[in-house]
Amino acid sequence: MxxxxxxxxxxxxxxxxxxxYHDVEDGHWIDDHIATPMARYPEYRQSRRSFGINVxxxxxxxxxxxxxxxxxxxxxxxxxxxxxxxxxxxxxxxxxxxxxxxxxxxxxxxxxxxxxxxxxxxxxxxxxxxxxxxxxxxxxxEPVHALLGGPVRDELVFYATGARPDLAKQLGFIGGKLPLQHGPAEGEEGLKQNLAKLEDMRNRVGDDFWLMYDCWMSLDLNYATRLAHKAHEFGLKWIEECLSPDDYWGYAELRRNIPRGMLVTTGEHEATRWGFRMLLEMGCCDIIQPDVNWCGGITELIKISALADAHGALMVPHGSGPYSYHFCCTRHNSPFNEIIMSAPKADRVLPAFHPLLVNEPVPENGRLKLSALDKPGFGVELNPACTLHRPYTH
Missing domain, CATH: 3.30.390.10 (Enolase-like, N-terminal domain)
Structure with missing residues (x-):
């Protein structure tokens, strides 16, 4: 041929x-007082868009x-x-x-x-x-997963990231990951509010539902360690991306210091096999979370996944919809997936890249049958209603 x-x-x-996915309208949970590295400045604390996350x-x-x-x-x-x-x-x-x-x-x-x-x-x-x-x-x-060697399971299972883990449980997900709202600059009162939110959600979802905290690079080592120990009382499964992505030494120390049984996860803002080699060889985390749209694509994710497998670590990609679904279904060390609740109130399941893609598969009752991915390529098309602008040519 x-x-x-x-x-x-x-x-x-x-x-x-x-x-x-941060390019949203007013009133969206993803922009509502979430702890960030810029939260040390009061004028950038309430909204992530205020410091330009959506530019x-x-x-x-x-x-x-x-x-x-x-x-x-x-x-x-x-x-x-x-x-x-x-x-x-x-x-x-x-x-x-x-x-x-x-x-x-x-x-x-x-x-x-x-x-x-x-x-x-x-x-x-x-x-x-x-x-x-x-x-x-x-x-x-052929679907991309066939090009990668074929699936090793019949369905994908999901946890949901959003402001309402209690609703995520009702929608059939295995867990819910909360955005941390208050960082070190908000002092002891902010720490108390973080723990109160976690306690409230634990009471709503019961003991058997996963709860995690996404800290989005906003903490220092001391605060993250204190948060982990206090959150252990409420059954926090993991604490995610607490520190700057460049602070490998801090992550290694955090992992040594957190309560036994709690996991440290990070890697959303890491890239390439060399960055993840640092995380894995220095013992920085239990789960790496590359975003296939940011870390180098499928070609690089193959290498990153192999590194994780050799180190006995799980690889659970950040978001990335069908791009990660096709990969994760072919790997044993990616046993579950994330979906970011893109609905403004985190109360319904929308496609990961809404509204840009047509035919994007979404989990039902927290699961996605592999038959939903059996279309050529990644199985999605561009939404013709979205206006593309080509600013440069060659």
Whole structure:
């Protein structure tokens, strides 16, 4: 069979949800007094949008082969990412066979290493990589999970991240992860309010439902350690992303100091095999949480997952909808998944990238049958009602 070559790559941006799930309207739980590194400044404490968490918007990367087959993917990188794709990365994609994904990743990463290595650059690389996997699956008329070796289970099970774990339990999820609302700058009163919220939710959901706290890089080692010990009374399953992603030493110390049986998790804002090697070799956490839209795409997630498996750690990706579903169903060390409750009141299950994708599968009663993923590529399409803007060409 003749292998088609990639004719063109395009990078566009879109506003209003999708890849940038913080691009929301007023009144959304995801923007309501959540602890952040910027909460040390009172003027940026109430709203995460106030310090610009939503400024980037969504990057959409589309690739088209010379036989007419198309693939696409999304991430959070906006116009800056579009510039990088169009002006730099395109040269490593166009004219190449649709099967040359590993070489494309290697060239994209090492050509940008002097100004990249993580952040927006690796976000952009992730979107290109995912679009290439989508294209390959559509050309072969196979789902991405089949390209990765096939599923090892018949369904995925989920926990929900949102402000209402009690509602998540009613919706059938195995657990609920709360956003921590008060950081160190709010003192002892803030700590008491964090614990009171946890106690209230434990009383609502009972003893057998998982409860976790997402601290979103907002704490210091002392505060995180105190929070963990006090939260142990209420059966906290894990404490997530407490410290700066660069503080590997702090994470290792935290893991040594927390109550026995509680887990430390992190990695949402880490990238590439080298970043996760640091977390794993230094004993920083029990579960790594790469976001496949940010960490380097599927090509890099394969390597990250293998590292975790060799270290006896679980890999439970951050959000990322169908992009992580297709991967996790093929790996034994990814036994459950996260879905971020994108409904403003966290009271109903919406697609992870609402409203940008069409046919995006969603869990029902906290589970997703693998049959929902049996479509070519990642099995989703762009919503034609969402307006794309292509700010650069090449």
């Amino acid at each position: 003749s292998v088609p070559k990639i004719k063109h790559i395009r990078a566009s941006v879109v506003r209003g949800g999708g890849g940038d 980037l918007g969504t990057l959409v990367v589309e690739v088209e082969a010379d036989d007419g087959t198309k693939g696409f993917a999304i991430t959070t990188a906006g116009e800056i990412g579009a510039f990088i794709v169009e002006k730099h990365l395109a040269r490593f994609i166009e004219g190449r066979p649709v099967t040359d994904i590993e070489r494309a990743w290697d060239q994209m990463y090492f050509s940008t290493q002097y100004y990249g290595r993580r952040g927006i650059v690796v976000n952009a690389i992730s979107a290109v990589d995912l679009a290439l996997w989508d294209l390959l699956g559509k050309w072969r008329e």
